[in-house]
Amino acid sequence: MQIIVRLDVMLAKRKMKSKDLAEVIGISTQNLSLLKTGQVRGIRFETLAKICAALDCQPGDLLEAMPDD
Template sequence: MQITVTLDVMMARRKIKGRELADRIGISEQNLSLLKSGKVKGVRFETLAKICDVLDCQPGDILEAQE
């Protein structure tokens, strides 16, 4: 099973730019970019919770399991 990150889709729906989201959740734009591209091995629950709070979504809205 593979996990796909669809954070960019949710950001587009909420009309929020990467710089603004990074600032609001307290991470660098570079780390946010790596997260959006799926090039990270993991994400802290605290960071995921902050992303979902800012974007008003659930973790399942930005992470997809694919077989």
């Protein structure tokens, strides 16, 4: 099973730039970019909670499980 990160979709819905979100949640834009593209192995619950608070969403709005082909 693969986890797909839909952070870019939520940023677009909220009309927020990655740079602004990174500043609000206190991580670098480079780390946020890696998260956005799914190039990370994990995410701290604390970081996920900050993202959800900043974007007024739930973790399920940002992450999607996809079965392997």
